[in-house]
Amino acid sequence: MEKFDLIVVGAGPGGYVAAERAGSLGKSVLLIERDQLGGVCTNWGCIPTKSLLNSAKLYRHALESEKMGVRAESVTYDLDAAMAWKQETIETLRSGIQFLMKSNKVAVVMGVAEFVDANHVKVGDTVYEGSDLIIATGSSPAVPPIPGHDLAHVVTSNEILSIEKLPASLAVIGGGVIGVEFASYFSSVGVKVSIVEMMDEILPMMDAEFAKLMRREMKGVEFHLGCKVTGITEDGVSYTDAKGNPQQLAAEMVLMSVGRRPNVAGLENLHLDIARGGIVVDDRLRTNVPNVYAVGDVNGKSLLAHSASRMAEVVVSNLYGAGNQRMRYHAIPWAVYGLPEAAGCGLTENEAKKQGREIVTATTQMRANGRFLAEHGKRAAGLCKVVADAKTKVILGVHLLGPYSSEMIFGAAVMIESELRIKDVKEIVFPHPSVSEILKDTLFAIEHTL
Amino acid sequence: MATEVLMPKQGNSVESCIILDWRVKEGDPISIGDVVCEAETDKSTIEVESTAAGTVLKLLFAAGEEVPVMQPILVVGEKGEKVAATTAPPEKPVDSQDATATVASVATAEVPKQQPDPVATSTGTAGSGGDLHISPRARAVASAAGVDTVTMVPTGPKGRIIERDVLEALKGREPLSPAAKEALVNQALQAPAQGTGIGGRVLVADLASAGAGKSTTGQLSVPTDFPGPVSEVVVKGVRKVTAKRMHDSIATTAQFTMNAYADASVLQSLRARFKSSDPELGLQKVTINDIILFAVAKTIRQFPYMNSHFLGDKMRTFEHVHLGCAVDTPKGLLVPVVKYADNRSLKQISDEFKRLAAMSIEGKAQPDDLTGGTFTVTNLGAMGIDTFTPVLNVPEVAILGVGGISMRAVEDAEGDFTFIPHIGLSLTIDHQAVDGAPGARFLNALCRNIATIDLLMAL
Numbered sequence: 070m071e072k073f074d075l076i077v078v079g080a081g082p083g084g085y086v087a088a089e090r091a092g093s094l095g096k097s098v099l100l101i102e103r104d105q106l107g108g109v110c111t112n113w114g115c116i117p118t119k120s121l122l123n124s125a126k127l128y129r130h131a132l133e134s135e136k137m138g139v140r141a142e143s144v145t146y147d148l149d150a151a152m153a154w155k156q157e158t159i160e161t162l163r164s165g166i167q168f169l170m171k172s173n174k175v176a177v178v179m180g181v182a183e184f185v186d187a188n189h190v191k192v193g194d195t196v197y198e199g200s201d202l203i204i205a206t207g208s209s210p211a212v213p214p215i216p217g218h219d220l221a222h223v224v225t226s227n228e229i230l231s232i233e234k235l236p237a238s239l240a241v242i243g244g245g246v247i248g249v250e251f252a253s254y255f256s257s258v259g260v261k262v263s264i265v266e267m268m269d270e271i272l273p274m275m276d277a278e279f280a281k282l283m284r285r286e287m288k289g290v291e292f293h294l295g296c297k298v299t300g301i302t303e304d305g306v307s308y309t310d311a312k313g314n315p316q317q318l319a320a321e322m323v324l325m326s327v328g329r330r331p332n333v334a335g336l337e338n339l340h341l342d343i344a345r346g347g348i349v350v351d352d353r354l355r356t357n358v359p360n361v362y363a364v365g366d367v368n369g370k371s372l373l374a375h376s377a378s379r380m381a382e383v384v385v386s387n388l389y390g391a392g393n394q395r396m397r398y399h400a401i402p403w404a405v406y407g408l409p410e411a412a413g414c415g416l417t418e419n420e421a422k423k424q425g426r427e428i429v430t431a432t433t434q435m436r437a438n439g440r441f442l443a444e445h446g447k448r449a450a451g452l453c454k455v456v457a458d459a460k461t462k463v464i465l466g467v468h469l470l471g472p473y474s475s476e477m478i479f480g481a482a483v484m485i486e487s488e489l490r491i492k493d494v495k496e497i498v499f500p501h502p503s504v505s506e507i508l509k510d511t512l513f514a515i516e517h518t519l
Numbered sequence: 520m521a522t523e524v525l526m527p528k529q530g531n532s533v534e535s536c537i538i539l540d541w542r543v544k545e546g547d548p549i550s551i552g553d554v555v556c557e558a559e560t561d562k563s564t565i566e567v568e569s570t571a572a573g574t575v576l577k578l579l580f581a582a583g584e585e586v587p588v589m590q591p592i593l594v595v596g597e598k599g600e601k602v603a604a605t606t607a608p609p610e611k612p613v614d615s616q617d618a619t620a621t622v623a624s625v626a627t628a629e630v631p632k633q634q635p636d637p638v639a640t641s642t643g644t645a646g647s648g649g650d651l652h653i654s655p656r657a658r659a660v661a662s663a664a665g666v667d668t669v670t671m672v673p674t675g676p677k678g679r680i681i682e683r684d685v686l687e688a689l690k691g692r693e694p695l696s697p698a699a700k701e702a703l704v705n706q707a708l709q710a711p712a713q714g715t716g717i718g719g720r721v722l723v724a725d726l727a728s729a730g731a732g733k734s735t736t737g738q739l740s741v742p743t744d745f746p747g748p749v750s751e752v753v754v755k756g757v758r759k760v761t762a763k764r765m766h767d768s769i770a771t772t773a774q775f776t777m778n779a780y781a782d783a784s785v786l787q788s789l790r791a792r793f794k795s796s797d798p799e800l801g802l803q804k805v806t807i808n809d810i811i812l813f814a815v816a817k818t819i820r821q822f823p824y825m826n827s828h829f830l831g832d833k834m835r836t837f838e839h840v841h842l843g844c845a846v847d848t849p850k851g852l853l854v855p856v857v858k859y860a861d862n863r864s865l866k867q868i869s870d871e872f873k874r875l876a877a878m879s880i881e882g883k884a885q886p887d888d889l890t891g892g893t894f895t896v897t898n899l900g901a902m903g904i905d906t907f908t909p910v911l912n913v914p915e916v917a918i919l920g921v922g923g924i925s926m927r928a929v930e931d932a933e934g935d936f937t938f939i940p941h942i943g944l945s946l947t948i949d950h951q952a953v954d955g956a957p958g959a960r961f962l963n964a965l966c967r968n969i970a971t972i973d974l975l976m977a978l
Contacts, residue, residue, distance in 0.1 A: 395715060425748025461723070463698045486717045488696030 073099045075388070076190050076199030078182045079332075081108020083365030083377030084205030085166050090385040092173030099197055100175050101182040101190065106166045108207055109366075110374040112159055113227045118250055120155035121230075122406050125257035129408060136446075146258045148235055155230070184338050187361050201360045201388055204336065204348065205377065208329035208366035215242075217301030223323045226251070232322075235260055240306045240320035242298050244271030246405050248326035249283070253407030256289030263291040263318055265298055265308050274403055276417045276454055276468045278432070283470060286409050286450045293318070331367045344369070352395040354384050376401050400485035404475035409450060412474035414481040415466030416456050427459035431514035435471045438510070439502035445472065453507040455491075457515060462491040467508065477505045491516045521596035522571035524555060526586045533560045535587045537654050538580055539681065542566075547575045549595055556582075556592065559656050559681060571595035577602045583676020653680040660685045663700070664692070664710065693719035702726055757851035768913045772829070773950035776908040776920075777959060780941035781966035783924045785973055786810060787940055802866060807942075808844070808898045809869035810972060811921050815896055816840045816860035816868065817975055818968050822961040826893045828914040829952035843892030843912060844872060846879045853879040854912060856892040865976060896921060906943040916952040919965075920945035942969065 075091045077084045080102035088100040105112045124146075131144045170177050180192040190197050210225035212218050224232075226247050239255050241248045244266035256262040264271065270280045271292065284292050295311030305319040331347035342349040342357040346369030354362045362384045365377030376398075383394045404412040421428045435441040435451025445451070451471030457464050467481030484494055491512045499506045526536055536558040543555050554566045555575075577594040580586055594602050653661070653668055657680050661668045668680055671688045675681035692712045695703065702708060702723050714721030754762060768774075786807060793802045819826045819840055827836040842860035846853050855875035860868055878884040895912040900923040909920035922943025928936045944966065948958040968975045 393713070393719070397715070461698050461701065463723070487720065488698040488716060488722050490698055490701070493697045 070196055070198050071099075072198045073097045073176070074199065075099070075201050075203065075385075076101065076197060077203045077205060078184075078190065079108060079205035079207055079365070079367070080106045080166070080177070081205060081207050081365060081377060082110045082374040083207070083367075083381045084108065084203065085170065086378040087203050087205060087364060087381035087385055088175040089169050089173050090382055091389055092170070092175040094385070094389045096389055098173075098175045099190075099199065100170060100177045101192055102177065102179055103181045106163050106170075106177070107159075108205075111162050111166070113230055115374050116162060117155045117159055117230050118226075118254070119406055120158045121151055122250065122254050122257075122408070124151040124154065125254045126408055129257050146235075148233070148258075152231070152233075182335075184336055187339060187358050202362070203381070203384055204356075204361065204363045204367055205365045205381070206332040206336075206367045208331050208347075208369075208372060210325065211328045211330045212325050213327060215298055215301060218325065220301060220303065220323075222303070222321065223301055223325060225325050229322075229324055236320075236322035237261065238320045239263075239322045239324060240265060240318050241324045241326060242306065243325070243327035244268070244292070244294075245326060245328065246272065246403070248324065249287075249405055250407050251324055251326065252290045253287060256287065257408055261291075262289060263293060263320065265293045265296050265306060265318065267295070267297055269295050269311075272405065272411075274417070275405075275411065275413060277419060279411060279413075279452060279454070279468055279470050282450055282452060283405075283407070283409065283411060287407065329366060329372055331369050333367065346370075352397075353387055354380050354396060370396070371398055371401055373401060373403060397486070400482045402478040402482050404478060406475060409471055410474045411468075411470040412478035413466070413468040414478050415464070415485045417466055417468065418454070418456055421456050421465055426465070428456050428465065429459045429462070429515050430454060430456050431511050433507060433511045433514055435504065435507050438504055438507045441471065441504050441507070443502070451504075451507070453511045455508070455511045455515060457491055462516065463488055464491065464494065464512075469507075471504065471507075473504045477508065480505065480508065495519070521576060521594050521600055521602060522573070523591035524567075524570050524593050524595060526558065526588050526590050526592050527565075527567060528588045529560050529565060533588060535585050535655075536560050536565070536567075537585045537675075537679070537681070538582050538592065539564070539676070540582055541578060543569075543575050543578075543593070545575050545578055546598075549573060549575050558586075559654050564656070564682065567592070569595065574598040574600075576600060581676075583679060652678065654682065657682045657685045660689075663704070664689055664695070666692070666710065693721055695721045696723070699723045699726060757848075757853065761852050764913070765910055768911045772911050772913060774908075774911055774947050775950045775955065775958070776945055776947040777955070777962060778906040778943065778945050779962050779966050780927060780943055782929075782970035783940040783942040785971065786942065786969055787924065789972060801870075804873070805865060805869045807900070807924075808896075808921065809865065809872060811898070811919075811942075811969065812842055812844060812857065812860065812872060812896055813863075813865040813868050814965060814968050814972060814975060815894065815919060816842050816857075816863070817978060818961070818965045819894055820861050821964065822957070824953055824957060825917050825948075825961050827916045827952060828893070829916050829949050830914055834916075834952055837893045839893075841891050841893045842868075843895035843915075844876075845895065845897035846876045848880045848882070850882060853884065853889060854892065854895060855879050855884055855888050856890065858891070895919070900924065900942065904943075906945045909945060909947045911947055911949055913949075916949045917958070917961075918947050920947070944969075 074096040075098045077088045077098065078101045080100055084100060085106065088098045091098045110116060128144065128146045131141045178192050183191040185191055185196060187202060188198055190199065210227065212225065217223065229251060235258060238261040241252045241262060241264045244264045248264055249271055252262045252264050270277060271284060272280050293308065293310065296308045298306055298308045300307045301323055305317060306323060307315060307317050310316050333343050333348060339358055339361060341361065348356055348363035348368045350356055350363050350368045354364050356363050364380035364384060366372045380396055383396045386392060386394045400414055402412060402414040404410065418428065418430050432452055432454040435453065436447045441451055454468040455464060456466035464484045469477060494512055499509050539557045539559050541556045543549055549569050550572045551569055553569045555569050556567050558565050558567055573595045574597065575593060576596045579592055586592055652673065654675065660682055666688055671680050671684050673680040674684055693714060695710055696716060699710065699721050703710060703726060708726040710721045711725055711727065713719040714725035716722040789810065790807055793805045796802045823836050826840055827834050839859050840861040841856050841858050843854040843856045846855060857868055857871050857875065863871065875884065875888055878888065892912060892915060894915055895918045897909050897918060898921040899907060900921050903923055905922045905925065907920050909918040911918050922945065924940050924942045926938040927941040929939045930936055944962060946958060946962045
C-alpha cells in the first residue's frame with residue numbers, strides 16, 4: 070500500500086493549495102480529484118465568470134465609448150468566441166495547477182475518493198494510506214425542491230457556463246454574489262434579466278446603501294425583492310411578492326442561485342461531526358476526528374476561494390510548517406465582479422452596530438476622485454465607506470463600489486489585520502491619480518485633523 | 520589644578536544617569552573628548568566625554584551607580600596631584616539596598632542639613648524614588664512593550680535590569696499592532712509574547728490585565744466571535760476577596776466531598792410546630808437552616824478534629840464552635856460567624872444568625888462578625904439543590920453543604936418501601952487534615968442527630 074504524509078481530497082483552491090504547500094515543505098502528498106484540477110473556482114466559478122464578465126464589460130464599453138471619442142460601429146457580442154476565450158483561460162490555469170503539483174512532487178490521482186477511515190482512502194481498487202487527511206471536497210449549487218426545478222431550462226451556475234445560445238430572457242432566483250454576477254453578465258450582453266430574491270435586499274454581506282446603489286446601477290435588471298418563488302413552468306417563474314400576491318415572470322431560462330451545499334456525501338466512515346453548514350471545524354480547521362481536517366466550502370465557514378486557500382495554509386503550517394496558526398475570518402475580503410464592481414472587507418455599519426460597538430463612519434463619492442472622473446465621468450456611481458471604532462479609531466470595515474474595487478480591497482485587509490488606526494493609514498502614501506485615493510479621502514472625512 | 524568632569528545634562532527631562540561602564544581608570548592619561556564612561560538615561564545610552572585633559576585622578580562613582588546630571592563624576596589633574604577633600608568619593612560605595620534606605624530617609628527631608636560631602640548626598644538621591652532594580656531607560660522600554668520585568672534576568676551592575684536585559688526578554692516576541700501599543704500605554708495591560716494577529720502580531724484583544732497572568736483567569740485570549748454586546752466589570756470588593764479566597768482554597772488544600780442524606784421527618788415536623796407555636800415563645804421564625812446549624816454545633820463537639828484550622832505545619836483545634844454560615848448578599852457571598860454556637864440554644868442560634876444575616880445583607884456587618892469561624896455551613900437547599908461540592912473556607916478543615924429535602928424510598932422492617940423526606944448533606948473536608956473515615960463518622964453522626972433532632976435538643 071502506498072503511504073503518504075498527507076492525503077488531500079479535492080483539488081480546488083483549498084485542496085491544491087494544501088497539496089502544493091505541503092509538497093514544497095518536502096512532504097509526500099497525494100491529491101485526489103474526481104473531476105478537474107482547480108475545482109469549482111477554476112472550472113465553474115471564479116475564473117470562467119470573470120472571463121465572461123470581462124467580455125461583457127468590453128462590449129458595453131464599446132457601445133458607450135462614443136462620448137470619450139471612440140466610435141465603434143456594428144459592435145456585436147459573439148458568445149462562441151467569448152466561450153472559447155473562457156475555455157482557453159480555464160485550460161491554461163488547469164495546466165498551471167498540474168505543473169505546480171508536478172514541481173512540488175505531489176502525486177495526483179483522478180477518481181472518486183472512498184473514505185475507509187481517517188488514514189485510508191480508496192480510489193478504484195487502490196487503497197492509499199496517509200498520516201493526515203485534508204477534506205477539501207467543496208460545495209455544489211443548492212437546488213431546492215420547488216415545483217418545476219427539474220425542467221430542462223432550469224440551470225445552475227455549472228450548466229449556464231456552457232450554454233451555446235443566449236436566451237432572450239433569464240430569471241435569476243437568488244440575489245447573492247453568484248446571482249448578481251450572472252445577472253450583470255447577461256443583462257450587459259442584451260438578455261432581459263430579472264432577479265427574484267426572498268430577502269429585502271440583494272447581496273447580504275454588502276452595506277445596505279451600497280446594495281441599493283448596486284441595484285440602481287444594474288439598469289438592465291429587474292429586481293423583485295422580498296419575493297418567494299412558488300413554482301417554475303416552461304414559460305417562467307411564479308412567485309408571491311412582498312405583499313403576498315401571486316405574480317408571474319416570463320423567462321426562457323431560469324438560473325437557480327440560492328446558495329451552495331457542502332459536499333459531505335461519502336464521508337460516513339469517518340464519523341465526522343457534520344452540521345447543517347458543513348463539517349464542524351475549530352479555528353485550526355481540525356474536525357472531531359484526530360488527523361482529519363476540513364478546509365474550504367465543505368466546512369461552510371466562508372464560501373470563498375481565497376478563504377479555502379488560507380485555511381489550507383493554516384492546516385499545512387500547523388502540520389509541517391512554523392505552526393501555531395489560526396484561521397481568522399474578520400478580514401477576508403469579498404468582491405462582486407459585476408458592472409459595477411464592488412468589494413468589501415470587515416464589518417459593515419449594521420454588523421458593527423449589532424455587535425454593540427460604538428463606531429464612526431464616513432461615505433464618499435468616487436466622482437470626486439481624479440482618475441475615476443477621467444475614466445467614467447461625473448454620472449457614474451462609485452462609493453467608498455469606512456467603518457472605524459469610535460474610541461480607538463481602529464479601522465473595522467471598508468466597503469467599495471466602483472471600478473478596481475476588487476483590486477484595491479486587499480489594502481483594507483492589510484489595515485484590518487494589522488489593526489491600523491485611521492491616523493496610521495493617513496501616513497501611508499497612495500499613488501496619484503488612482504481610484505484607491507478614495508479610501509484615504511474617506512479616512513480624512515472621518516478624522517479631518519492631521 | 521584638578522578639574523571635575525560632570526555628568527552632562529541630557530535635555531530637560533533627564534534628571535540622572537546610570538554609569539554602565541567606566542572606560543578609563545585612575546592614573547590613565549586623558550584628553551578632552553575622550554570617552555570616560557558609558558551611561559544610560561531613561562531615553563538612551565550615551566558616551567560621556569571628558570571636558571578636561573591630564574591624568575584621571577579619581578573616579579567618584581562605581582559602575583552601576585546613578586548620578587544626577589551636572590554632578591562631578593571624575594577628577595582630572597596633573598599626575599600625582601592630590602584630590603581636594605570636597606570631591607572625595609564616599610567611603611563605601613552605596614549598594615542598592617542601602618540606596619533604598621537612603622532614598623527613604625531623603626524623601627522626608629529634601630535638603631539634608633548635614634552634608635559631609637556633596638557626593639555622598641548626591642548618591643542618596645539616586646533613583647528619584649523609583650524602583651532601583653531597573654534603570655529608567657529599561658523601564659521605559661519594558662513598559663512600551665508591555666512586558667513584566669519581574670521575570671527578567673538582570674545583567675546590569677549590582678543586579679540591575681538595564682536596557683539590554685529588556686531587549687533580551689523581548690526576543691522572540693511578536694510586534695504589537697499600533698492600536699495594541701496605544702492600549703498598552705493607556706491602560707494597565709500586559710502583552711503576551713504572541714498574539715492572534717498576522718504573524719503572531721499582538722492585537723488589542725490579546726492584551727491581558729497586568730498581573731492577570733498570575734491569576735487563574737488571565738489566559739491568553741483566543742479569537743472568539745462573542746454574540747452581541749459584551750460588558751466588562753472590574754473585579755473588586757467582595758467579588759475580589761471571594762475570588763482570591765476560593766482560589767487559595769482550591770490551590771492550597773486537598774478537598775474531598777462526601778454526600779449523605781439525613782431522615783428529615785422529625786426536622787420537618789419540628790419546623791412545622793415552631794411555625795404554629797405561640798408567638799410569645801418567639802420560635803415561629805426558626806428555620807430548617809437554624810436547626811441544622813444547631814445540630815452541627817452540637818455534633819461537632821464530639822468530633823474536635825472537625826473543629827480545627829489546618830495551618831500547614833500545625834493544626835489548631837478549638838474547644839468552642841464559632842459557626843460560619845454563608846449568606847447571599849447584594850454584594851456577593853458573605854459568611855457571618857455565630858460565636859460560641861455550641862453554647863447556644865436553638866433559639867439563640869436562630870436569633871443571632873438572623874441578626875448577622877440582616878446586617879450582612881444591609882452591608883453593615885463588622886469585620887469581627889465575618890471572621891473567626893471554626894466551621895462553616897452553606898445552604899443551597901432552598902434553591903432546589905440536592906447535593907453539591909462546597910469549597911472549604913480555609914484554614915477551616917471542613918464545610919457542610921446543606922441541600923434540599925426530597926423524598927427517598929426506604930425499606931421498612933416488613934420489606935415494604937415507604938417514601939420518607941430526606942435532607943441532602945455534602946461534607947467537604949481537607950484531606951490534608953482529616954481522613955475519609957473520620958470525616959464520614961462525623962457526617963454519619965450528624966445525619967443521626969438530625970434524624971433525632973428532638974432528642975438532641977435535650978442535650
